[in-house]
Amino acid sequence: MLKHGSLAVAVVQRQVMVVQAARAHDQRERWVDVYTYTPFGERVFLASTVPQARISARDILTIFPDGEGLYEPATGMLELPAQAFCEYMELSDRTQRRYEQLFSAWTPKVGLKARARKLVPGW
Numbered sequence: 001m002l003k004h005g006s007l008a009v010a011v012v013q014r015q016v017m018v019v020q021a022a023r024a025h026d027q028r029e030r031w032v033d034v035y036t037y038t039p040f041g042e043r044v045f046l047a048s049t050v051p052q053a054r055i056s057a058r059d060i061l062t063i064f065p066d067g068e069g070l071y072e073p074a075t076g077m078l079e080l081p082a083q084a085f086c087e088y089m090e091l092s093d094r095t096q097r098r099y100e101q102l103f104s105a106w107t108p109k110v111g112l113k114a115r116a117r118k119l120v121p122g123w
Contacts, residue, residue, distance in 0.1 A: 001027045001057070007070060007084070008063040009091050012036050012053055014099075016061070016092040018045050018078065022052065032057050037078050043085040047076035061091045 002008065002021040010019045012034075019034035031054050037045035064070075064084050071079040080088065 001025050001029070002032060002063065003066065006063060006066060007078075007080075008034075009061045009088050010034065010055055011059045011061065011095065012048075012055055013050075016088070016095050017048065018080065018088060019053075019055070019060075020078070025057075030057055031055070032060065039088075040077075043080045043082065044073075045078045045080065051076070061095075062087060 002025045004021055004024045006021045008019050008021070010017060010032075012019065015038075018037040018039075019032075020037070022033040022035055025032050033052070033054050035051055036048040036053050038048045040046045064080075064087075070081070070084075073079055
């Protein structure tokens with residue numbers, strides 16, 4: 001599934017991040033050890049505040065092909081190729097829209113319950 005150093009996009013702590021495999025993993029493994037990177041600028045990612053994580057294999061959204069032109073300008077920094085960055089942005093936007101839809105579907109229900117219990121004054 002993932003070779004040591006392979007790049008992927010995954011959901012880590014409810015955020016879409018670029019991750020790099022800390023070791024080789026096969027398809028049967030349920031958990032993946034990764035290094036996490038957060039966006040810093042156009043195509044540039046920095047090591048996140050929690051640089052290592054163990055995530056569920058289900059949280060991986062896509063795996064980038066090996067040798068796709070990854071550039072490491074410095075330790076703890078990655079620069080993605082244009083195509084990989086576009087894919088990251090698309091997955092990030094899709095996940096954000098999904099969270100917003102879940103929240104908007106949840107808020108009216110909470111508002112009705114609060115109004116019924118008279119917890120929200122003025123409603």
